[in-house]
Amino acid sequence: MTKKSILLSEPVAEKVNTRSVSCDGGAKHGSANGHPKVFMDMGQADSVDCKYCGKRFAFKR
């Protein structure tokens, strides 16, 4: 039997050209995932997930 983790939504990474990103969960679009705007830094990594809505940001080389 295969066990799959259930995700609320597909983790679609948004390509960004900076390692410092901000996310508000699409609050300005009236999204249900909206949350206070937060800033994140990837540090040495090439991607970061928003801890509020789980949105992934991937650094575009």
Ligand SMILES: [Zn+2]
């Ligand atoms: Zn978010």
